[in-house]
Amino acid sequence: xxxxxxxxxxPVGPKGHWLAGNLPDFRKxxxxxxxxxxxxxxxxxxxxxxxxxxxxxxxxxxxxxVLVSQSKHFIKHFALRLNPIVLGxxxxxSEGDFWLRQRRLIQPMFLKNRIVGHAxxxxxxxxxxxxxxxxxxxxxxxxxxxxxxxxxxxxTLFNAEVGGDAQAIADAMEVMQQNFVQRxxxxxxxxxxxxxxxxxxxxxxxxxxxDVVFRIIRQRRQENVDHGDLLSLLLxxxxxxxxxxxxxxxxxxxxxTIFLAGHETTALVLSWGWxxxxxxxxxxxKLCAELDAVLGGRLxxxxxxxxxxxxxxxxxxxxxxxxxxxxxxxxxIVDCDIGGYHVPRGTTILMSPWVVHRDPRxxxxxxxxxxERWGDEKIKTLPxxxxxxxxxxxxxxxxxxxxMMELVLILATIAQKFCFRLQPGTTVTxxxxxxxxxxxxxxxxxxxxxxxx
Ligand code: HEM
Numbered sequence: 001x002x003x004x005x006x007x008x009x010x011p012v013g014p015k016g017h018w019l020a021g022n023l024p025d026f027r028k029x030x031x032x033x034x035x036x037x038x039x040x041x042x043x044x045x046x047x048x049x050x051x052x053x054x055x056x057x058x059x060x061x062x063x064x065x066v067l068v069s070q071s072k073h074f075i076k077h078f079a080l081r082l083n084p085i086v087l088g089x090x091x092x093x094s095e096g097d098f099w100l101r102q103r104r105l106i107q108p109m110f111l112k113n114r115i116v117g118h119a120x121x122x123x124x125x126x127x128x129x130x131x132x133x134x135x136x137x138x139x140x141x142x143x144x145x146x147x148x149x150x151x152x153x154x155x156t157l158f159n160a161e162v163g164g165d166a167q168a169i170a171d172a173m174e175v176m177q178q179n180f181v182q183r184x185x186x187x188x189x190x191x192x193x194x195x196x197x198x199x200x201x202x203x204x205x206x207x208x209x210x211d212v213v214f215r216i217i218r219q220r221r222q223e224n225v226d227h228g229d230l231l232s233l234l235l236x237x238x239x240x241x242x243x244x245x246x247x248x249x250x251x252x253x254x255x256x257t258i259f260l261a262g263h264e265t266t267a268l269v270l271s272w273g274w275x276x277x278x279x280x281x282x283x284x285x286k287l288c289a290e291l292d293a294v295l296g297g298r299l300x301x302x303x304x305x306x307x308x309x310x311x312x313x314x315x316x317x318x319x320x321x322x323x324x325x326x327x328x329x330x331x332x333i334v335d336c337d338i339g340g341y342h343v344p345r346g347t348t349i350l351m352s353p354w355v356v357h358r359d360p361r362x363x364x365x366x367x368x369x370x371x372e373r374w375g376d377e378k379i380k381t382l383p384x385x386x387x388x389x390x391x392x393x394x395x396x397x398x399x400x401x402x403x404m405m406e407l408v409l410i411l412a413t414i415a416q417k418f419c420f421r422l423q424p425g426t427t428v429t430x431x432x433x434x435x436x437x438x439x440x441x442x443x444x445x446x447x448x449x450x451x452x453x
């Protein structure tokens with residue numbers, strides 16, 4: 001039976017301002033707005049952000065249709081196109097045949113057998129950070145986690161030490177992220193070529209980024225030596241069909257994308273993880289028991305990863321409650337039918353792990369931090385997209401295995417020696433920016449780890 005457009009449902013949603021639509025409410029508190037819409041209007045909600053028609057898909061079955069079974073009908077959402085000068089045509093932002101070719105070239109670098117080769121660099125960078133820590137010291141845990149994942153990204157991607165180039169890249173990327181959020185929040189973002197102070201700052205940041213990254217690429221081409229890092233693999237990657245390699249511009253775009261997509265997301269899971277552990281000493285105690293049983297005081301290696309079950313569950317449960325990508329978005333390029341709803345061409349669909357990961361239809365006691373739920377048989381019966389911190393379908397995170405190993409190894413290395421206590425009176429508020437950040441960091445006190453009783 002052919003279903004006509006008129007037989008399909010049109011979602012409803014909250015009333016908005018005549019010009020700005022729901023943008024003011026969305027801007028005021030993105031997380032609360034997304035949650036309220038789902039509670040009040042159900043699985044598919046219609047909103048308007050200024051002139052843009054947006055649907056919020058809040059059910060795993062609808063999300064699976066968008067990300068997997070009908071993925072051909074969608075491209076990445078408008079927000080990722082707001083600032084094309086940073087990521088260029090890297091994996092996160094490119095589309096169509098160009099994206100597919102790049103994904104095929106890059107995918108082998110992220111297979112598990114390749115990734116385990118980076119375990120030593122991950123543990124060594126963590127150990128170097130711990131050498132500076134003293135019990136009783138006050139530190140912003142989030143800043144520390146950013147520092148360690150930045151060092152790991154620099155080492156595994158460019159074989160570089162942090163300090164010079166890597167910090168310059170990270171600083172410039174922060175300017176770009178602020179520019180992105182400003183543009184997203186404005187009713188009508190001015191084109192990048194208009195010399196507003198924000199645009200000039202962003203362009204300056206990109207020039208700095210390009211100077212560093214193109215210099216590294218030039219040096220590498222001249223040396224022609226395998227440094228064992230991701231850039232060496234990118235330089236050697238060859239298209240199976242025509243034998244071509246990547247141009248300098250493509251290398252720059254992919255390296256920048258991997259750097260941006262990889263290091264802050266991972267740091268955020270660790271920061272939120274320590275925040276949750278600080279409030280759950282009973283989980284921390286079990287974690288220490290696991291580490292003692294598996295590692296007995298030595299540093300972890302890639303071989304230990306499958307045995308560090310609770311450590312991995314802590315990472316999974318942290319991403320359930322505080323998914324760094326709190327929203328994943330797509331734009332329809334044709335009229336389509338998603339779960340019986342009519343989605344006109346040009347509609348943006350936002351799917352929020354923040355909302356779905358806390359939906360009581362799928363999760364028992366959804367607000368509770370309970371890593372052991374991941375060892376329960378019940379977890380296997382969940383609909384596929386009740387949990388999607390890494391997105392899904394053909395555009396799912398290429399670095400998810402890399403990230404999972406990194407999370408487990410960093411957590412294990414730190415928790416063997418130290419734990420954190422939050423400074424008294426601290427409240428940590430999630431801030432939905434480009435990613436889900438702790439608004440004021442996570443101020444804590446470092447302590448020697450809990451003894452096992
Ligand atoms: C816990 C850490 C991470 C989280 C939560 C995360 C999350 C995500 C999500 C949700 C997407 C899909 C976005 C979409 O569908 O629009 C994505 C894509 C991507 N991620 Fe990750 N990511 C993480 C770590 C990494 C790492 C470590 C790398 C690389 C070293 C990486 C590289 C990428 C790339 C290149 C894409 C684009 C893939 C494509 O479109 O083909 N990510 N990530």
